[in-house]
Amino acid sequence: MTAFWICAGVTAASAFVSLGFSVAAVLSVLHEAQTLAMYALSRSVALAAVSVVPLIGQTRSALLTIALAMVIVQALDALVGGTIHDRMKTFGPASLGALNLVALLWFLVT
Numbered sequence: 001m002t003a004f005w006i007c008a009g010v011t012a013a014s015a016f017v018s019l020g021f022s023v024a025a026v027l028s029v030l031h032e033a034q035t036l037a038m039y040a041l042s043r044s045v046a047l048a049a050v051s052v053v054p055l056i057g058q059t060r061s062a063l064l065t066i067a068l069a070m071v072i073v074q075a076l077d078a079l080v081g082g083t084i085h086d087r088m089k090t091f092g093p094a095s096l097g098a099l100n101l102v103a104l105l106w107f108l109v110t
Helices: 002-028 031-057 060-083 087-109
Strands: none
Touching: 002 031, 002 060, 002 087, 031 060, 060 087
């Protein structure tokens, strides 16, 4: 059961970090880009809300689904960071995604 809680915690942390960056984007961008930032925020709110479900219901399938979604989100965020040549926006999400993937794999084998 330890693998479940670690995977759930890492997944929730990943979702809430993503949410934090989305909130920061909405608050800091100019009017023209704010619409795009609000779309990203709406998706981040949904992912953060869903990441809490396994913590409450302790369901394996819910954790598997959201953990996999967050691994994909972080991997894609790392690709975006690489595309814009920003090391922090590349290695931050890549590290969090890798940690989430390791936790997910550990959860799957236990």
